[in-house]
Amino acid sequence: xxxxxxxxxxxxxxxxxxxxxxxxxxxxxxxxxxxxxxxxxxxxxxxxxxxxxxxxxxxxxxxxxxxxxxxxxxxxxxxxxxxxxxxxxxxxxxxxxxxxxxxxxxxxxxxxxxxxxxxxxxxxxxxxxxxxxxxxxxxxxxxxxxxxxxxxxxxxxxxxxxxxxxxxxxxxxxxxxxxxxxxxxxxxxxxxxxxxxxxxxxxxxxxxxxxxxxxxxxxxxxxxxxxxxxxxxxxxxxxxxxxxxxxxxxxxxxxxxxxxxxxxxxxxxxxxxxxxxxxxxxxxxxxxxxxxxxxxxxxxxxxxxxxxxxxxxxxxxxxxxxxxxxxxxxxxxxxxxxxxxxxxxxxxxxxxxxxxxxxxxxxxxxxxxxxxxxxxxxxxxxxxxxxxxxxxxxxxxxxxxxxxxxxxxxx
Amino acid sequence: xxxxxxxxxxxxxxxxxxxxxxxxxxxxxxxxxxxxxxxxxxxxxxxxxxxxxxxxxxxxxxxxxxxxxxxxxxxxxxxxxxxxxxxxxxxxxxxxxxxxxxxxxxxxxxxxxxxxxxxxxxxxxxxxxxxxxxxxxxxxxxxxxxxxxxxxxxxxxxxxxxxxxxxxxxxxxxxxxxxxxxxxxxxxxxxxxxxxxxxxxxxxxxxxxxxxxxxxxxxxxxxxxxxxxxxxxxxxxxxxxxxxxxxxxxxxxxxxxxxxxxxxxxxxxxxxx
Amino acid sequence: xxxxxxxxxxxxxxxxxxxxxxxxxxxxxxxxxxxxxxxxxxxxxxxxxxxxxxxxxxxxxxxxxxxxxxxxxxxxxxxxxxxxxxxxxxxxxxxxxxxxxxxxxxxxxxxxxxxxxxxxxxxxxxxxxxxxxxxxxxxxxxxxxxxxxxxxxxxxxxxxxxxxxxxxxxxxxxxxxxxxxxxxxxxxxxxxxxxxxxxxxxxxxxxxxxxxxxxxxxxxxxxxxxxxxxxxxxxxxxxxxxxxxxxxxxxxxxxxxxxxxxxxxxxxxxxxxxxxxxxxxxxxxxxxxxxxxxxxxxxxxxxxxxxxxxx
Numbered sequence: 001x002x003x004x005x006x007x008x009x010x011x012x013x014x015x016x017x018x019x020x021x022x023x024x025x026x027x028x029x030x031x032x033x034x035x036x037x038x039x040x041x042x043x044x045x046x047x048x049x050x051x052x053x054x055x056x057x058x059x060x061x062x063x064x065x066x067x068x069x070x071x072x073x074x075x076x077x078x079x080x081x082x083x084x085x086x087x088x089x090x091x092x093x094x095x096x097x098x099x100x101x102x103x104x105x106x107x108x109x110x111x112x113x114x115x116x117x118x119x120x121x122x123x124x125x126x127x128x129x130x131x132x133x134x135x136x137x138x139x140x141x142x143x144x145x146x147x148x149x150x151x152x153x154x155x156x157x158x159x160x161x162x163x164x165x166x167x168x169x170x171x172x173x174x175x176x177x178x179x180x181x182x183x184x185x186x187x188x189x190x191x192x193x194x195x196x197x198x199x200x201x202x203x204x205x206x207x208x209x210x211x212x213x214x215x216x217x218x219x220x221x222x223x224x225x226x227x228x229x230x231x232x233x234x235x236x237x238x239x240x241x242x243x244x245x246x247x248x249x250x251x252x253x254x255x256x257x258x259x260x261x262x263x264x265x266x267x268x269x270x271x272x273x274x275x276x277x278x279x280x281x282x283x284x285x286x287x288x289x290x291x292x293x294x295x296x297x298x299x300x301x302x303x304x305x306x307x308x309x310x311x312x313x314x315x316x317x318x319x320x321x322x323x324x325x326x327x328x329x330x331x332x333x334x335x336x337x338x339x340x341x342x343x344x345x346x347x348x349x350x351x352x353x354x355x356x357x358x359x360x361x362x363x364x365x366x367x368x369x370x371x372x373x374x375x376x377x378x379x380x381x382x383x384x385x386x387x388x389x390x391x392x393x394x395x396x397x398x399x400x401x402x403x404x405x406x407x408x409x410x411x
Numbered sequence: 412x413x414x415x416x417x418x419x420x421x422x423x424x425x426x427x428x429x430x431x432x433x434x435x436x437x438x439x440x441x442x443x444x445x446x447x448x449x450x451x452x453x454x455x456x457x458x459x460x461x462x463x464x465x466x467x468x469x470x471x472x473x474x475x476x477x478x479x480x481x482x483x484x485x486x487x488x489x490x491x492x493x494x495x496x497x498x499x500x501x502x503x504x505x506x507x508x509x510x511x512x513x514x515x516x517x518x519x520x521x522x523x524x525x526x527x528x529x530x531x532x533x534x535x536x537x538x539x540x541x542x543x544x545x546x547x548x549x550x551x552x553x554x555x556x557x558x559x560x561x562x563x564x565x566x567x568x569x570x571x572x573x574x575x576x577x578x579x580x581x582x583x584x585x586x587x588x589x590x591x592x593x594x595x596x597x598x599x600x601x602x603x604x605x606x607x608x609x610x611x612x613x614x615x616x617x618x619x620x621x622x623x624x625x626x627x628x629x630x631x632x633x634x635x636x637x638x639x640x641x642x643x644x645x646x647x648x649x650x651x652x653x654x655x656x657x658x659x660x661x662x663x664x665x666x667x668x669x670x671x672x673x674x675x676x677x678x679x680x681x682x683x684x
Numbered sequence: 685x686x687x688x689x690x691x692x693x694x695x696x697x698x699x700x701x702x703x704x705x706x707x708x709x710x711x712x713x714x715x716x717x718x719x720x721x722x723x724x725x726x727x728x729x730x731x732x733x734x735x736x737x738x739x740x741x742x743x744x745x746x747x748x749x750x751x752x753x754x755x756x757x758x759x760x761x762x763x764x765x766x767x768x769x770x771x772x773x774x775x776x777x778x779x780x781x782x783x784x785x786x787x788x789x790x791x792x793x794x795x796x797x798x799x800x801x802x803x804x805x806x807x808x809x810x811x812x813x814x815x816x817x818x819x820x821x822x823x824x825x826x827x828x829x830x831x832x833x834x835x836x837x838x839x840x841x842x843x844x845x846x847x848x849x850x851x852x853x854x855x856x857x858x859x860x861x862x863x864x865x866x867x868x869x870x871x872x873x874x875x876x877x878x879x880x881x882x883x884x885x886x887x888x889x890x891x892x893x894x895x896x897x898x899x900x901x902x903x904x905x906x907x908x909x910x911x912x913x914x915x916x917x918x919x920x921x922x923x924x925x926x927x928x929x930x931x932x933x934x935x936x937x938x939x940x941x942x943x944x945x946x947x948x949x950x951x952x953x954x955x956x957x958x959x960x961x962x963x964x965x966x967x968x969x970x971x972x973x974x975x976x977x978x979x980x981x982x983x984x985x986x987x988x989x990x991x992x993x994x995x
Contacts, residue, residue, distance in 0.1 A: 044777070123968060229778050265796065514871060520924055
């Protein structure tokens, strides 16, 4: 069987029961972390997960030791994850404590916790090695994630846990959305900002811990950060942002897990992260909403409108045109000749724009607040934006002292 | 500054005189947009040399944006800026800018004296440390704003007004030709207000050109000789005696100023409505 | 324990740990003040793809191409982070998260290629470092510390860190004024014509150089700890930048010594015949010092702040 066949087989769930469970578990994990990560990004706390994931290491080692002591075997996934959750939780509380009680900022608090907790884990690991217990080699899978050789019971645990997290996010969707956009109002509802924040961070902690085995502790944060950052490019609305982020997370994790099933030597975590990164790059470049290409095109178009209008106003007022872009645009449109002398078409366009600008200015004097709120103010011809009645009214008011001159100029 | 007339419907729709080579600070055709929504449109102004100009306009009129974009601190869509006829990047040493408060980390390990000394950094040059002379000069500047007693205080331990005075002293230390200040009077105590006024007088006496974004319309005729009305673009500009009129206030603020307010303003300005 | 055993096996490791701690600790002050603490985190992660790339291109395990590769990767990551931050309009933390995890993942996959080439490079080594492997067999007594020809036989990684430390100190002395200015008020720096971006880039280049030089010896986690903990500790003890720099240097250097001593001899003191990860212990010691400062610092410690609030 070629690599491609086996990959396609895995993608279509035809590569055996175990692989199917692992891939579906990964997809659920990706969806849950994409959704949680989306809210965390909106709260501007993305890198808290970095502190959490690194802080799992001492817990994993403690869980292993507990397993040896209680069960005779350290490789009990529930114990390892419980240990991970314990120290990651302590890490999370430490970040908040440092931020609240010292002059140090959050980034410093995160860096402190992630490095010292991980270092403590390294120290404990060397203790473990010197105890020479069996099975500790399995721990290295927690660094980079590995689905090869994952038991279907383990995969099932991951799938169920991720599913539960996803359901909780769904249940608290409205509350979290409020928390991110209207903190004051969220505070006035039953749950309170503080408790909602704790709930969100606890869910983040949950996906980090659940993701350890599949993606590994160094890379698991990618699962909570890359999907929402990619989703940012596709929409401005939170009701879509969160599901898109979840979908990107699910797609990337599923594809990565399937790829890993066909190439068992490659670390699963790295594969998932790189696929997510590819999805991110595609989103950044081509999304019509906020993607790079469309933004660039829109900016160019906008720049053209502004420069053309300013250039024509300068022509109308007989002022020199200083900027090269403006000059080029006017020449290209045939409004001025090569030596910057206005053409007949240029004069008439300039008069039109000048009149339009005068009306816009008059409208702004009358309705400053509306003008301030209107994005198209003085960018589009006024009669395309305001009602004909309004324009007619402005025209008559502009008329008394200028109509004569306008008529003269147009003749 | 004389307003340009010509074949146009509204005189103030244009850019103002184009890049006056003699003006210490001339802006022309300045357009700035956030997210494709113009905050400033085609704004132009040439600061009269040796004069004190107030920049006024309603909230969101683009007053701070006007200063920041002219200085290149935020990107502009179009527009030219000249300092004595030179491009701004060649004239950094001639310009001092006092930003609105609160844009720095007040917890930063720096004393009031350290902050004022920063105003001398350009003159000191790369790879050199501030010497004793520089420190002395910085102390003199602190004394000018009545802050010499606080020279060694960490800046976060000063009151808001004191911090504002330190930043003013830093601008003085720059010894520039043009001073741009963003709402220096906003929310300051009486001592600081006095210090600011003294500094403005001193700058004028030395022949400097000063532009101040100002909120309090009543004090415009008291402190300033010239005024620039901004509202999304230049509405009007010129000497206070000619330009600070009911008509221009109305044009700039629209319905936002009540008739009684206008009357009070004109009384303050000693002008007839 | 005799002097020559200590000099041959422990002394070079202590030097390595302390010097790595020192250069990272000094630069960390500016990262902490500029709220870029996690830049150290990001850079020390992207060092992995850099060294692997350096190896894959040249095919040798010489440190020079690997360090060049690492430095290159660090600069690429900084550029990418800036790009993602601007284009995605997201907070710098999220932009960092996207870039450094992706580059680290690429490094992990690239490692598989080196496995095929039969060369030993692995992720554990990148994270944990290999502090204990430094030896100085030429040493036979304390007098050797004064003999240049024997000092020259110190491990090359030690000598490299000596050079990097000198470069870092020279950099800070030369650009102290500018670093202070752009860290405090970048906008003002720009109006003065002292480009905050230029100075910021210089700083990041030095951070990358220090990270790469230290990484090889002590692993990326200790590098991250040293960029942050000593500076954070010093930040709680003083309101003067110059004092803060000196304090952070002292904290970093002594964490290196104390951490190593605890790791190598600590277990024996409590009756276990073993030693634990020195790099890990150094970071833990730095963390403990920081905790002590957070609680007991005379002015900004939790206790002092509580007392101040009550008064």
